[in-house]
Amino acid sequence: MPVTEFRRHPNHRTRSIELVDMQSGGDVSRIVTRGVGHLPGGSVLEQMRYLQQHGDGFRRWLLNEPYGDPYMSVDLIVPPDHPQAQAGYIIMEAMGYPLYSGSNTICTAAAILENGVVPLEEGDQTLVLESPAGLAWVTAHNRDGRVQSVTTRSEPAFVCEQNMKVNVPGWGGVRFDLVWSGAYFALVDAESLGFALMPGETGRMAEFGLALVEAARPLVTDQHPELGGVGPLPFAHFMGPLEPVEGGFRSRSATYVHPGVICRSPTGTGTSARMALMYENGQLRKGETLETVSPKGSAFLGRLLGEAAVSHYRAVNTDITGRAWTLARSEVLLDLDDPLVDVSDLEGVLDSGPAA
Known part of the structure; x- marks a missing residue:
């Protein structure tokens, strides 16, 4: 074409x-x-x-x-x-x-x-x-x-670095984990920041996401170990509490992608990034699932397929299921x-x- x-x-x-x-x-x-x-x-x-x-x-x-x-x-x-x-x-x-x-x-x-x-x-x-x-x-x-x-x-997702800390204007010191999943994500604990990941919070979440990404960019890599330069840190992913369900977990989630924009979906790459972090921390095993639910109430189902490798990083293969209309x-x-x-x-x- x-x-x-x-x-x-x-x-x-x-x-x-x-x-x-x-x-x-x-x-x-x-x-x-x-x-x-x-x-x-x-x-x-x-x-x-x-x-x-x-x-x-x-x-x-x-x-x-x-x-x-x-x-x-x-x-x-x-x-x-x-x-x-x-x-x-x-x-x-x-x-x-x-x-x-x-x-x-x-x-x-x-x-x-x-x-x-x-x-x-x-x-x-x-x-x-x-x-x-x-x-x-x-x-x-x-x-x-x-x-x-x-x-x-x-392609596999992997944890690049955990427990990073950055001073975010208006928020003070914020801890985040840096994970690759089609792009680099700064993953943050939503509850510790006062977010319940509900529809009325998206404006405030977008403000925080922009401030976090801008503050964290000088601290994080813009290089992928196999793909080369991938640009500055683009995304922040808010992780809600994990709720055990049959075969895995469910969690409210949200992803900041652009000034003023919180994804309406829970994002497939954000879900994969969360699963990679959970696997690294021993919270998710092969075959288990993570259902992420966006502030709009839409859901994706992720499944951890097994371990992989990206350069010297331990990585995971995952899949995501959803529907398009x-x-x-x-x-x-x-x-x-x-x-x-x-x-x-x-x-x-x-x-x-x-x-x-």
Whole structure:
């Protein structure tokens, strides 16, 4: 599928793309299914880095007013490089380009199957997607031509450092654990900070999340031991108390992702990060589950699959199960003369033409 060549209208100052808007756990993902062309690079990670460096206007166009809002995400379907993958996808959010996301993977997998990018099969169907972080192994549970739920396993999660402490303006000293799960997360104990993780607290949680991330960035690494530079610390994850349930635990949870934004879903990567920390601390064993519940009341079910390794770190494999729902199928138009859209690097990508 091409990525730098938009379908042209008779008016050559107008471009268009086709979207499928999905939601999982309340988080909206805009899946770009048509209208973009080839990105230079082999792997999806290389394609993502090209887009990040030379065409970030595409992300800003679809996530900023008047075309979108920062609560949304964009998933651009691209050709995979890995021979086992059936499709690739680049994840774009208000904070930038996360290498992996559970809710985005659930939405993208459902959109790929329900819109015929990969033919949907009744029953359990295996789908392998290439994300910038590597392969996402997906099992779609299909019935009557619809994806009823998606279980996705990504690359391993690991604890980078525990019991870090930072002075957060207005909050004093705050302890956090640094965990990799598709991005680096600062995990904090919600109860110790006075949060019950309920809907009325999201504004205050977003204020704290921004202050924590900004204060912690100088203290934490921006390097992944295998993927290289991954940018500054993007996320804070609030951990509620653990409630024992059959086969594992349940916990209220919340994730800060961008100034003013607390995810509506409990986030798949946040859930995996929490499971990695629980395993490291002897709280969760292979085969056990963690159900995370967002302030909006939506839930994801995580399962610990077993131990893994990332460089010298002890890591864990996990999977996340959730469901995606179709909100809209649409054609979005961009007039390059629109004064509310910064088309500088966006137009540069469009004008570059398909790569050889």
